[in-house]
Amino acid sequence: MTQPDTNPHDPSALLEPLPGHSSLGRLERILRRGEFAVTAELNPPDSANPHDVYERAAIFDGWVDGINAVDASGANAHMSSVGICALLTRMGYAPILQISCRDKNRIAIQGDVLGASAMGVQNILCLTGDGVQAGDQPGAKPVFDLDCMSLLETIRIMRDNSKFLSGRKLTSPPTVFLGAAINPFAPPHDFRPHRLAKKIAAGAQFVQSQYCYDVPMFRKYMQQVRDMGLDKECFIMCGVGPLASAKTAKWMRSNVPGVHIPDDVIKRLEGAADQKQEGKRLCIDIINEVKEIEGVSGIHVMAYRQEEFVAEIVHESGVLKGRRPWRKEPNPVDQLVAERLEEILEKPKHLLHEMAGAAGDSDTQE
Numbered sequence: 001m002t003q004p005d006t007n008p009h010d011p012s013a014l015l016e017p018l019p020g021h022s023s024l025g026r027l028e029r030i031l032r033r034g035e036f037a038v039t040a041e042l043n044p045p046d047s048a049n050p051h052d053v054y055e056r057a058a059i060f061d062g063w064v065d066g067i068n069a070v071d072a073s074g075a076n077a078h079m080s081s082v083g084i085c086a087l088l089t090r091m092g093y094a095p096i097l098q099i100s101c102r103d104k105n106r107i108a109i110q111g112d113v114l115g116a117s118a119m120g121v122q123n124i125l126c127l128t129g130d131g132v133q134a135g136d137q138p139g140a141k142p143v144f145d146l147d148c149m150s151l152l153e154t155i156r157i158m159r160d161n162s163k164f165l166s167g168r169k170l171t172s173p174p175t176v177f178l179g180a181a182i183n184p185f186a187p188p189h190d191f192r193p194h195r196l197a198k199k200i201a202a203g204a205q206f207v208q209s210q211y212c213y214d215v216p217m218f219r220k221y222m223q224q225v226r227d228m229g230l231d232k233e234c235f236i237m238c239g240v241g242p243l244a245s246a247k248t249a250k251w252m253r254s255n256v257p258g259v260h261i262p263d264d265v266i267k268r269l270e271g272a273a274d275q276k277q278e279g280k281r282l283c284i285d286i287i288n289e290v291k292e293i294e295g296v297s298g299i300h301v302m303a304y305r306q307e308e309f310v311a312e313i314v315h316e317s318g319v320l321k322g323r324r325p326w327r328k329e330p331n332p333v334d335q336l337v338a339e340r341l342e343e344i345l346e347k348p349k350h351l352l353h354e355m356a357g358a359a360g361d362s363d364t365q366e
Contacts, residue, residue, distance in 0.1 A: 022159060022205065023177040025122025026094045026326060027066040031206060031235045036291060036319050037298030039066040039096060039208065039237065040310050042088075044078035053079070053087045059307045062327035063314045066123055068208075068300070071098040075135030082112055089120035091328055096179065097121045100129030105145040106154065110164055113155055117174030125179040125208065126151040130257065148180055149202045156203030180204040182236075184221035185214060185260035193224040196234070206235040208300040211252075213243075213261045213282075215289045222293050231295030238290045241302040242309050243279035246270040280309050287317040 015024050021032065030037050040060050045052035060067055069084035081098050088095040097116050099109060113124065128148045132140045146154060154165055155178060162173040180199045184192050196207065212218045218238065225231050243249045243261075246269035253261045265282065272278030283301075290296055299319060303310050314320060 021177075023122040023175050025066075025177060027096070027123050028177040028205075030065050031297055035323060036321070037065045037235070037237065038063065038301065038314055038319060038325065039068060039298065040064045040301045040303070040307075041068045041070060042084065043304055043307070044070050044072075044081070044084055046078055048079070050087050053084055054091065056307060057088060057091070057093055058328070060310060062325060063311045063320075064301070065298075065325050066094045066096045068096045068098055068125065071100040071127070071129070072103060072135075073130070075102065075130045075132050075137070075140070077135075077137065082116055085116055085121045086119050092326075093328070094123070094326065095121055096123040096125050098125045098127060099151060100127045101144055101146045101148065101151055102129030102132065102142050105143050106165060109146065109151065110154065110158065113158060113174050113176070114170075117176055122175065123177045123179060124155060125181065126155065126204070127181055134257070149198060152178060152180060152199060152202035152204055177205055178203050179206045179208065181210070182207045183210040183258045184218055185210060185212070186258050189217070189221070190224070192221060193228055193230065196225065196230055197228060200230060200234045204234055206237060206297070208237045209239040210258050211239050211241050211261075211302060212286060212290060213265050215286060217260070218290060219293055222295050226295050235297040236295055237298040237300045238293075238296055239300045239302055240283050240286050240290070240313075241304070242276075242283040242306050242313065243269060244306060245275040245279065248279075276306075280306075280313060283309075283313050284317045287313070287319060291317070291319055 015026065015029070017024055018029060018032075021028055027037060027039070040063075042053070042056050042060075045056070057067060067088060069081040069088065070078070071081035072078060085095040085097050099112065101109070104112070116124070126148045128144070132138055132142045155174070155176065157163060157165065158170060159173050159176055159178075162170045164170065180202075182192065182196055182199070186192070196204075199207065209218075222231070222236070225236065230236075243252075243265070246266050249261050249266050249269060252259045253266075268282065269275050269278055287299055290299065301310050301313060303313070
């Protein structure tokens with residue numbers, strides 16, 4: 001029986017628990033009931049303004065089942081992923097908290113997991129993280145107390161055994177759906193399915209892949225995954241994204257670790273009259289291929305500085321098959337507050353005159 005993906009009383013409230021689920025979130029239940037899931041990446045702002053987060057999240061309304069809160073990707077400082085998740089859960093969105101092992105030790109990470117779960121975060125993606133030399137502050141001190149494998153094990157122990165790594169008991173364990181990243185396109189290619197198996201053994205329940213621009217290579221990877229039975233143990237989401245131009249594609253291939261872009265993709269972009277539109281079309285074509293591969297449970301859309309294309313890409317690819325993911329609906333209370341505020345702001349001159357008159361009648365003067 002299909003469970004509703006919205007809470008009618010409070011959009012920030014957790015959903016009802018379901019048997020066999022480790023979280024109370026929408027992403028896990030959508031994947032477990034066999035629907036093709038869609039997640040997207042929210043690129044963090046270089047800002048302390050919460051509206052910068054809300055504006056970026058609103059672009060995904062009604063099109064995605066989860067929003068990745070990126071944790072200092074590329075080893076560059078931005079608004080923290082925990083801070084972004086705090087803002088998103090407040091509004092009822094389903095964030096995926098990314099945790100990079102580069103910047104925090106196990107004490108800080110375990111504290112963040114508890115804090116995030118308390119805020120309503122139901123999904124965590126465990127990453128080792130890029131080295132500090134990749135960012136704009138290469139003099140920063142890296143931590144790497146844990147890596148993605150040990151981070152998965154740490155959170156799994158907290159969730160399933162109700163204890164910290166030290167053995168100290170938790171009074172309330174985190175209820176989270178655990179994820180990891182995979183890169184089927186990095187050599188040695190035959191090792192990649194075995195690395196996925198290790199991540200599953202460590203606790204990964206879903207994975208999101210690096211950008212896929214080589215479908216034959218991904219198809220071969222998925223064949224190996226199915227041969228090992230890993231598609232039955234973990235939900236596999238294929239990473240996709242539009243390319244703005246052939247120049248962008250060449251830069252990514254040379255400068256972004258782990259990104260593989262074949263020459264024929266670059267030639268296709270170079271031959272297009274509108275390279276940005278062709279990049280979007282390429283992304284849709286790739287989605288239409290990978291969604292037919294057995295064992296693929298969803299897509300993860302990474303549209304850096306092209307977030308406005310996400311809705312078009314998801315719609316034109318038809319992956320939702322008419323399903324409507326959760327979206328933030330207008331709250332009548334919010335509208336009443338806005339109208340009252342507008343009334344107040346329309347009266348400043350009248351109020352000032354009244355205040356001036358009252359001051360003139362006062363017995364006490366400065």
